[in-house]
Amino acid sequence: MTLQAPIDDAGLDAGCCTFGSLVAPAARSVAAGADPRAYAVVGADGIARLDAVVETLDCPSCVPSIEGTLARLEGVLGARVNAGQRRIHLEWDPARVDVERIVAVLGDLGHRIAPYDAARLGGREVDEVGQGLLRALAVAGFAFANVMLVSVAVWAGLAQDMGPGTRAFLHWVSALIAMPAIVYAGRPFFRSALGALRAGTSNMDVPIAIGVSLATAMSLFETTRNGEHVYFDAALGLLFFLLIGRFLDRSLRGRAFAAAQNLLALRAVSALVIGADGNTEVRAIEAVRPGDRVAVATGETVPVDGHVVAGRSEVDASLVTGESLPQAVAPGDLVHAGTVNLAAPIEVETAAAGSQTLLAEIAAMMDRAGQAKARYVRLADRISRVYAPVIHALALAAFAGWMTLGGADWRASLMIAVAVLIVTCPCALGLAVPAVQVGAVGRLLKRGAYVKSGDALERLARIDTVVFDKTGTLTLGRPRLDGIDGGAGDALALAATLARRSTHPLSRAIAAAAGDGAAAEGVHEEPGLGLEAVIGGERVRLGRGDWVGGAAPAAAHAGTEIWLRRGEAPAVRFRFVDAPRPDAAEVVATLKERGLRVILLSGDRRPVVDALADQLGIAEREGECLPSGKIAVLQRLAAEGRRVAMVGDGLNDAPALAAAFVSLSPSTAADVSQTAADVVFRGDALAPVLECWEVARKADALVRQNVTLALGYNLIAVPLAIAGLVTPLIAAIVMSASSLAVTGNALRVQRGR
């Protein structure tokens, strides 16, 4: 471990923020993941295995410290961390070590894990398509380099005095290298083109496949006839550059896929089921049946929808309803999965069938709402729809023109058509979009925003309206002490001595406002009511107004309030607000300045919504919105022709997130919302929303520049090709130059503001 300190000091941490850490904080604040006992699998060989997401893998020293420490632990057979995906695979001998011991050791190192079912998620499978593309890319690269080597000799020979025998020999060498490589590396394109043709449609791969196979066939024919020009190098170059673009695109999707799987893992929750005989058993949430009694400890997330059967408590339902106040629950009350139990242990009887849970309802609503997004056509696809037929027409026209009007024989005419197909082949186009998007996504990742797909960036660049949710999105979703009414100066200090004993959000807010200090002894928490202690012979209560008594009527207040009463003295009121994110006003102002329409939609009560909207300067606001109401507003906006970015965090926002043109969600959001959102950002600041929009617009501008650049090359090259002036040398130069120009331009997305 001697190296560790200097490495950390050197600031290596800065470079290791991969996407996983952006998604993880949700689990940190809402749930610690499922109980590992419910997910460990013991194989036939007696070895127990577990796959888990490690949420806290942020530093270079994490990997060796986890693996090293676990390796020294008696009974652990293997521990392998995948830092890129933020996952760990554990193997141990259950007879010698307990999974809880392993988790505890990880806990000592500061890591918490969220186990998942590898079989269900297909978690540890390699991305076969991505690997296939990489293999094809390697083969194409190898063959391209070697054929180029030979081609340069041929080109030099054409200008000097190479004999026809040597040239024929070199052509045969090229053919022998190129033929197998083209067959192998071209498969992704041939397959896709065949699929499209069978379905009666066309895509960008059709001209590619036709161009490559025609060029190869013609070159082979020319080689047998001892012709002057062959296009093996051009065909391979096409495949090589296109495969780079294809691979970039794929790796973007692969990342998104892994992150989505991690989200699913974090959502997997275990439940402590109480059997009929009173014994408790930990079960994966999928194994909990309606009617099961589930125990929920203080501070835990309620795992199921159901009715409270024992215990009184308060639950934080902000992620489910958007309501910022904790709700009191008593036996008979309905609680939803995803709410957090705040005050005291409760027991919940699981409600009927899975399809009737709130989550399932929300999921169904999301399915219906998400169709608008599915209809979006990516820019590259839109271009190719126009581009492909034009290429075909041009090549055909060149062939027919030279045959009839130009008086060339079929061989020469076909060679000219092949040259047209090759110079128009969308090498630069295929690179233009993914290269920019990979750069933009990478840049946003460093700033704490994780973009799930390239087309999310395209959509984000075109928005004209931003709709915000309130609780947890514009605000931080946790109460902050706003003011104290009445009482002497020591009221806060006294309240804090009680509050330090409690984990209730309001208690935490008081403790935070008071700073460090002592905690009172013998504090008793009355679930749903408040805290009570005896200090200096006097009874002190901190809690609901009707419970502490002696509350003087006070002016109405939009937020939460609790009261403190010492002995028989008049009660003191503590007012709380859900503080807006520190830069919320600034971001809203900037968005409006740039001409975007800003709207606030919240499920919270109207006065609270109005107060915040006034504070942030949002004119259009709507309170007490149900999830269906939010969708209705979004659909109305869509009908007006507006392209809406929805920013929200709650379960109640999830359908709206799915319905919006593009959606963003903070990393503290409900898992479903994070899954529905196109972009997940972390931190207390709202600035990533603005940053995402700006980078998306910049990326959009660069993509358009790149496309223009690529088409500009064609504008010069196509007339040359049709005129029959393009030799393999010119084709190679044009192709490489346009690809390099486009890639170089794409790199600019990483720079500047």
Add this chain to the structure above:
Amino acid sequence: MAALVYLIPAALLLGGFGLVCFLWALRTRQFEDLDGAAWRALHDDHDDRLKDGRD
């Protein structure tokens, strides 16, 4: 020009060796976790035994 007879095979052999190495690295999953490998290498108590942690 007779030199081509052995120069071209030599070039192909060298390039092919590189290609085979790359495909081998891909097959042995060395491209799966680029970050982790970089981090592990920085620690002197790094233990190679752990590499058989996966099945």
